[in-house]
Amino acid sequence: MLVAIDCIIFGFDGQHLKLLLIKRGFEPQKGRWSLMGGFITNDETLDYAAARILKQLTGLTYIYLEQLYAFGDPYRDPTERTVSVAYFALIDINKYEEQISHEYSAEWFPLKRLPSVIFDHKDMIEMAKEKLRYKAAFHPVLFELLPEKFTLPQLQTLYEDVYDAMIDKRNFSRKMLSTGLIVKQKDKEKNGSKKGAFYYKLDKRKYRAKFDAFLNLIPNPQSLK
Amino acid sequence: MLVAIDCIIFGFDGQHLKLLLIKRGFEPQKGRWSLMGGFITNDETLDYAAARILKQLTGLTYIYLEQLYAFGDPYRDPTERTVSVAYFALIDINKYEEQISHEYSAEWFPLKRLPSVIFDHKDMIEMAKEKLRYKAAFHPVLFELLPEKFTLPQLQTLYEDVYDAMIDKRNFSRKMLSTGLIVKQKDKEKNGSKKGAFYYKLDKRKYRAKFDAFLNLIPNPQSLK
DNA sequence: TCAAAAGTGTTGTCCTTACACCCATGT
DNA sequence: ACATGGGTGTAAGGACAACACTTTTGA
Numbered sequence: 001m002l003v004a005i006d007c008i009i010f011g012f013d014g015q016h017l018k019l020l021l022i023k024r025g026f027e028p029q030k031g032r033w034s035l036m037g038g039f040i041t042n043d044e045t046l047d048y049a050a051a052r053i054l055k056q057l058t059g060l061t062y063i064y065l066e067q068l069y070a071f072g073d074p075y076r077d078p079t080e081r082t083v084s085v086a087y088f089a090l091i092d093i094n095k096y097e098e099q100i101s102h103e104y105s106a107e108w109f110p111l112k113r114l115p116s117v118i119f120d121h122k123d124m125i126e127m128a129k130e131k132l133r134y135k136a137a138f139h140p141v142l143f144e145l146l147p148e149k150f151t152l153p154q155l156q157t158l159y160e161d162v163y164d165a166m167i168d169k170r171n172f173s174r175k176m177l178s179t180g181l182i183v184k185q186k187d188k189e190k191n192g193s194k195k196g197a198f199y200y201k202l203d204k205r206k207y208r209a210k211f212d213a214f215l216n217l218i219p220n221p222q223s224l225k
Numbered sequence: 226m227l228v229a230i231d232c233i234i235f236g237f238d239g240q241h242l243k244l245l246l247i248k249r250g251f252e253p254q255k256g257r258w259s260l261m262g263g264f265i266t267n268d269e270t271l272d273y274a275a276a277r278i279l280k281q282l283t284g285l286t287y288i289y290l291e292q293l294y295a296f297g298d299p300y301r302d303p304t305e306r307t308v309s310v311a312y313f314a315l316i317d318i319n320k321y322e323e324q325i326s327h328e329y330s331a332e333w334f335p336l337k338r339l340p341s342v343i344f345d346h347k348d349m350i351e352m353a354k355e356k357l358r359y360k361a362a363f364h365p366v367l368f369e370l371l372p373e374k375f376t377l378p379q380l381q382t383l384y385e386d387v388y389d390a391m392i393d394k395r396n397f398s399r400k401m402l403s404t405g406l407i408v409k410q411k412d413k414e415k416n417g418s419k420k421g422a423f424y425y426k427l428d429k430r431k432y433r434a435k436f437d438a439f440l441n442l443i444p445n446p447q448s449l450k
Numbered sequence: 451t452c453a454a455a456a457g458t459g460t461t462g463t464c465c466t467t468a469c470a471c472c473c474a475t476g477t
Numbered sequence: 478a479c480a481t482g483g484g485t486g487t488a489a490g491g492a493c494a495a496c497a498c499t500t501t502t503g504a
Contacts, residue, residue: 001265003226003297003308040226042306046297070295070310072228072271081267083228083308085295153483170485171467193482194475219467378456395458396494418455420501444494 004077004084005049006037006121008068008128009058011093011108012145014154017161018093018108019125021117022057025105028079029118035125036106037084050087057104059097064090064144068128076120088128090144136162138214140181143202151189151197152176163218171219179215181206229302229309230274231262231346233293233353234283236318236333237370239379242386243318243333244350246342247282250330253304254343260350261331262309275312282329284322289315289369293353301345313353315369361387363439365406368427376414376422377401388443396444404440406431 009020021033036057040049050065068086076082093108101107109115111129116122136142142158156172176182183203188196234245246258261282265274275290293311301307318333326332334340336354341347361367367383381397401407408428413421 001226001228001267003228040297040308042226043299045299046295046308049297067294069292070271072265072274072310074268074270083265083271083310085297085308151483168468169483170469173484174486175466188483190475194477195473195481195483196475197483216465376456393495394456395496398457399459400493415502418501419503420454420456422456441492 002080002082003040004037004082005040005046005053006035006071006084006086006124007050007054007057007065008035008086008088008125009054010088010090010128010132010145011096012158012161013093013108015157015161016110016112017145017158018110019114020057020096020101020106020108021115023105023107024118032118033109033115034118035086035121036104046085050085050089054087054089057100057106058091059100060091060095064141068124068131071120071124073120084124086124086128088132090132090141092145092147094147133162137218138216139211140179140207140215140217141211143181143207146202149185149189149199149201151192151199153192153197154189155182155200159218165218167219175217179206179210181210227305227307228265229262229307230265230271230278231260231296231309231311231349232275232279232282232290233260233311233313233350234279235313235315235353235357235370236321237383237386238318238333240382240386241335241337242370242383243335244339245282245321245326245331245333246340248330248332249343257343258340259343260311260346261329271310275310275314279312279314282325282331283316284325285316285320289366293349293356296345296349298345309349311349311353313357315357315366317370317372319372358387362443363441364436365404365432365440365442366436368406368432371427374410374414374424374426376417376424378417378422379414380407380425384443390443392444400442404431404435406435 011018011020022036024030024032024034036053038053040046044052046067047065051063054063054065055061065087068088070083070085072083074081114125142162145158146155152173155176156167156169160167181203182200185199185201188198190196236243236245245261247261249255249257249259261278263278265271269277271292272290276288279288279290280286290312293313295308295310297308299306339350367387370383371380377398380401381392381394385392406428407425410424410426413423415421
């Protein structure tokens, strides 16, 4: 019996939440899109294997990585009985090194326009989206997708895309600021608008301290599942 | 590489939340306490394997069963490299058939007085407790632990034991009743008190419909992790 | 009649939402 | 000057938490 890891890698380009997929370079299913994955070696933990595989594709280390679910349908991989432990990863898309991706012919896809993927990877992606929404409704995990400096409008766009909903900006900024998690900077981002929007930084100390607490980050969490 | 299943089985005896453990009848670690587990067979899903194993120990079918986490430390089982997918189960302790348990020398332990257990089963139990608290804070999953008919004081005792906290009974009953999930019966339970407490039944239709919605079932969820 | 547990209502506070106008600047 | 997006305040309603007394009945 084989044990594999598959990584659902989320990124945010300022407009939309995206997923990183690779084009399989080998049979079976050569040429089709797939999650980044691999088999675990004999002396590594699952977490370690996921981090190793993620590094191979993106070049990134110290990534937010969380175990999602173990998928074990006996025929999920038609060639061999493989149990796959799926992880989801949140990365700052700007830190992602392009050249490494080209080795693997990787590509970012907006969540709404995903190509068809091999095996049960579609189920994995669906579950990852659901879990991300669930988690982000209470924990400030979406900051993992942003660069060090970001603006409130950028942050709001991210939440709006994750929840596919419009959010009132006055309520949003009040709620965010009231968490004490973000710190206003002196400089502004000037590309997005004429007036420019102030940058904010995450207060990493408070972020770690409050990560497990319950924040009410989105309006009407009733709408989740 | 082996893939195993381990089940964290919760029950509620009216006073305390309990865990079902078995005494291992074989080496290694013969005679020590352990979660109920087994290996997956070649043509079953993980969910199916968990249900099969659960039936072997408890005789019960159609049990609430949810995948918890995959544990893959390379040395977690010192004899062989085994990845274990842990499931947690919630059962009505009254339906549990004693005779089957005796075959396996199983025993219920209050969560606060667990014996030492083999391998990484302690970690699994800790994670299961945490996940149960998290889940039950928003979803009415604790009803799975109760018999068909139960009283409000029994339900409250269950919540109080799960969260190790006192809950105001006026607020508790109002909140529960406002969910519309439970239906008052005409008869009373007369053992627990002189006055007797009305029985309630779960409205299974609404239960299924609202299971994924967000209910605010416990006061101050801030105290969770 | 007394003890023990069940059952029930009200009020104040805070959180959440809905909503509209002014500001700064590049063109 | 004007169009574009950034930034801010207030009021009303709803949810939650704190709190105490009456009821029932078995012993």
